[in-house]
Amino acid sequence: MQGSSWSLRMKSITVKTDNWTYPLFSFAHLTAMSPAVDVSNLSHHYGDRQALKDLTLSIQRGEIFAFLGxxxxxxxxxxxxxxxxxPIQRGQVKILGLDVGSQTAAVxxxxxxxxxxxxxxKKLTVAENIRHQGHLYGLSGADLRRRETEMLERLGLADRARERTESLSGGLRRRVELAKGMLHQPRLLILDEPSTGLDPGARADLWDYLTQIRRQDKVTIVLTTHLLEEAERADRIAILHEGSLVALDTPDALRATIGGDAITIQTDDPEVLAAAIGQRFDCAAVVIDGAVRLEQPDGHQWIARLVEAFGEQINSITLGKPTLADVFIDRTGHRFRNSEILNTKS
Amino acid sequence: MTTQTVNPPPESAASATAACHPRPLLAAATLCHRELVRFFRQRSRVVGALGQPILFWLLFGAGLGSSFRLPGSEGGGVSYREYFFPGTLVMILLFTAIFSTISIIEDRREGFLQSVLVAPIPRWSMVLGKVLGGSLIAMIQGLLFLTLVLVFTDDVHLDVWQLAAVVAFMFTIAVALTGLGFTIAWKMESTQGFHAIMSVFLLPMWLVSGAFFPVPSQPSGAVEWGLHWAMRANPLTYGVAGLRRLMYTETSAAPLPPQTPEMPICLIVTLAFAAIMFASSAAIARARTKGDLL
Known part of the structure; x- marks a missing residue:
């Protein structure tokens, strides 16, 4: 429950921004700049299924912001x-001060x-794809050619310009997508699961590029991901679970909320052991993914205590610093495997 | 604390450094160009859309040639190949226009459409690009057939003015049919669904347009009456009839079926057909629904 109260607190800060929370508001006002993204009371449903529930948050300009879930x-x-x-069903979204519902074209x-x-x-070449994209955004002539050359060079695509995109690897295609997205020099870049289908090398390239455009072009970057390692690289993370915001902060701050070390015990009968630990030490031990898990400060001392008390039942015991996976588990009761979030309840 | 009520002026900041200035006609032109490039890179489409009508024209011309007699004409007058010619032209326009609008389903499935949908262009410019592209592809095929017939056969004779009029009229029909195809295809999830529509609606529409056989002039019995009125209500009838009339502007004794509508009516109906189909495409594409997604 510690988690949910914390997330409520986070929500209320952003809710209050519009009304009276002074520091955030005055910051936005002094720089004469609205947040890159300002979401308030956003809900969305597909038929009966509620996909987003009353979401409120704001993303500052120049941030790399990840939606994890x-x-x-x-x-x-x-x-x-x-x-x-x-289209927006309920609530409001402002991007760079423009209302997404009513000023869609400007956004x-x-x-x-x-x-x-x-x-x-796929039937068109890399250069043709870029050129069509430019035309869709009103670019043409020498200006478009200059940008096209610049984008292709910057993304290492210059020698592939005449190849059809159907012949490119997944990593190269994603680079062409990036070139398309950045061609008109947007101030906000939105990416959906950008690492999906990329090998580690291509993933590293992607992040090099993202950090570079953030630094050089002051582009705000908003991405969605289900990969923890990707979320780790963002300035701030919003964890979405079942359509609600369950956490929002920097990766470090999120980890710090776990407060202590994460101890994981492999055993034959985790339910029994968890109950026994809870009874003996009066602490919360939970079963997650077939293992007993507890969070405590001074984990090394707990290991000694646990081995002493339940030695014969323990197959292995590990001590770790909390990760984003632990944060996620803490907030949602869901588990991770291979650093991806699974949908099933533990 | 008066500043609390003053909103920051983000809009001015945003518009001052606007990233780009969208140009709807440029966007339409680029989408149209893309259609043409894609068409020529998929050879099978070129062959399919042109090969079948040519085969039909030659086969039906040969098979029905001896038994066909134009109502109202005393013996001979016009060969079936000659009668069938405007209908074949319209068939080529129909097939090509329809197949090129099917590509909107592929665009959606393959993902290309999503980047068009979030581009800062009005939907009508996307529709214009698609319809223009489809119409031009249809025109290329139609003109190819026209050229083959004019050069290699003795069935059809057109002077330069007639040719120009035929081309302009063909283009209007092509726009109408591409618009019709777009309207049907926009909400479709699969190309299979489109093929069903093709065989139960589009092909019959062509069959009862006077392309294949003339409108029954003195209908007797319910079936013939039904056919008579279906053909008169079918906007494509006026397209076929318009092309047929344009073939014979030079002669007073044109071998026309008795029920052929007058040229001004053909022109008005066909122009209206094109305008309405384009408008309906633009309207259906403008509604943002979840149907915009996969």
């Missing part, structure tokens, strides 16, 4: 709303969108 958590819906792909001119599903025309 399992599939079905509401990330994709949020991405579609931010990218203007689907579209300001944002770059990189989809998870490829948006390239």
């Amino acid at each position: 399992p599939n079905g958590g509401g990330k994709t819906t949020l991405f579609r709303l931010l990218s203007t792909l689907i 579209r001119a300001e944002i770059g969108v990189v989809f998870q599903a490829p948006s390239l025309d």
Whole structure:
């Protein structure tokens, strides 16, 4: 319950921004700049299914901001709303001060969108894809050619310009997608699961590029991901679970909320052991993914205590610093495997 | 604390450095260009859309040639190949226009459409690009057939003015049919669904347009009456009839079926057909629904 009260606190800070919380408000006012993204009371449903529930948060300019969550958590819906792909049903979204519902065209001119599903025309070459994209954004002539050359060089695609995109690898295609998204020099880049289908090398390239455009072009970057390692690289993370915001902070601050070390015990009968530990030490031990797990300060001392008390039942015991996976488990009761979030309840 | 009520002026900051200035016509032109490039890179489409009508024209011309007699004409007058010619032209336009609008389903499934949908362009410019592209592809095929017939056969004779009029009229029909295809295809999830529509609606529409056989002039019995009125209500009838009339502007004794509508009516109906189909495409694409997604 510690987690939910914390997340409520986080929510209330952002809710209050519009009304009276002074420091955040005055910051926005002094710089004469609205947040890159300002979401208030956003809800969305598909038929009976509620995909987003009363979401409120704001993303500052220049941030790299990650929405982390399992599939079905509401990330994709949020991405579609931010990218203007689907209309807003309830609540409000402002991007760079522009209302997404009523100033859709203006918003579209300001944002770059990189989809998870490829948006390239496979029958066209890399250069042709870029050129069509430029025309869609009102660019033409020498200006477009200059930007095209610049984008292709910057993304290491110059020697592939005449190849059809159907012949490119997944990593190269994603680079062309990035080139498309950044061609009109948007001030906000929105990416849906950008690392999906990329090998580690291509993933590193992607992040090099993202940090570079943030630094050089002052682009705000908003991405969705279900990969913890990717979320770790963001300035701030919002964890979405079943359509609600369950946490929002920097990766370090989120980990710090766990307060202590994470101890994981492999045993034959985890339920029994968890109950026994709870009874003996009067602490919360839970079963997650077939293992007993507890969070305590001074974990090394706990290990000694636990081995002494339940030695014969313990197959292995590990001590770790809390990770984002632990934060997620703490807030949602869901588990991770291979650093991806699973949908099933533990 | 008066500052609390003053909103920061983000809009001015946003518009001052707007990333780009969208140009709807440029966007339409680029989407149209893309259609053409894609068409020529998929050879099978070129062959399919042109090969079948040519085969039909030659086979039906040969098979029905001896038994066909134009109502109202005393013996001979016009060969079936000659009668069937405007219908074949319209068939080529129909097939090509329809197949090129099917590509909107592929665009959606393959993901290309999503980047168009979030681009800062009005939907009508996307529709214009698609319809224009489809119409031009249809025109290329139609003109190819026209050229083959004019050069290699003795069935059809057109002077330069007639040719120009035929081309302009063909283009209007092509726009109408591409718009019709777009309207049907926009909400479709699969190309299979489109094929069903093709065989129960589009092909019959062509069959009862006077392309294949003339409108029954003195209908007797319910079936013939039904056919008579179905053909008169079918906007495509006026397209076929318009092309047929344009073939014979030079002669007073044109071998026309008795029920052929007058040229001004053909022109008005066909122009209206094109305008309405384009408007309906734009309207259906403008509604943002979850149907915009996969």
